[in-house]
Amino acid sequence: MTAIPYSSDHADPHRLGRGGGHGHAGTRAEGGSAPKRIVVAYGFWIFLLSDIVMFSAFFATYAVLVGATAGGPGGAQLFDLRSTGIETACLLASSFTCGLASIAVSVRNRLWFYVAMAVTCLLGLSFLGLELKEFTSLVMRGDGPSRSAFLSAFFTLVGCHGLHVSAGILWLLTMMAQVFAKGFRADIERRILCFALFWHALDIIWVALFTVVYLLGAGR
């Protein structure tokens, strides 16, 4: 048997072959497949990335149509940056409390889990409330999605994010109920991990959204 003159850490520093490399490179020599927790979270990560790709299509549509106001109002006349600022603060704080809830799960602390999830839920609801208020005031003024291509794209993009947040809140309440009924079981824990990923990803999309739509739009 020929010795490999360097350690396997150098041959395969990221262990893509899972430590194989001594005659059976590329095989999962030890350990077999990854634990279920990692498989589930990785699969959900792929889903989130595909969701982000879907959002990128809406962003591209918005960016193309942002000037097509059909003689109607543009972003500078419509957007209220103060309300956007409060929405952003709500979502950012909710991301933080969602992280605290994940920590509470990892140390098996039910009380802190409920508290952190409830705060996350309230912050998410205030975000949704502000967004609904903005949408209704726009529609009442006659600047609804049928007013111009710009407003159609605006309502599609921001509304799609709002729908995601609504789904996230439903999921959040489900997870609280499941922890209440079943405790921190392994499968419940995996669902909470996926929920946390989802919620943080929504915040990332909101960062792109408030920058591209509101901040860039208000300065136009």
Place this chain on the structure above:
Amino acid sequence: MSPRETSPENRSLAPDSAPGDELAEGHGVGQAVLVYVVGLALAVILTATSFYIAGTDLVWAPSIPVALVVLAIAQMGVHLVFFLHITTGPDNTNNVMALAFGVLIVVLVIGGSLWIMANLNHNMLPMDQIMRMQR
């Protein structure tokens, strides 16, 4: 040949991390919370800067959009690192590769759409001339 190399079963395997797995496993609650606090602080600073820059006259106006985009990308990075716990470590290779592919598609979709549509707009006659030709 060292004994470590001859006996593969002794080699400790670094298992993969799931995205969202806490960085400091076995490091206590305090450190785990600290990661989120640092992330929140950075995100708040970046957001506040974005909102401030959007409404200010202090900087040269054409530079504002560029600054906003840079701040947004920086903040997304902060979220990925401190909230989603995506790292450059060997246990995270799969997550980073998937992310890189996602970013590639996003750049292609957004950049490609803007490029093509700007090109079409550039090559199209102004709308009033088209109307006149159709008459």
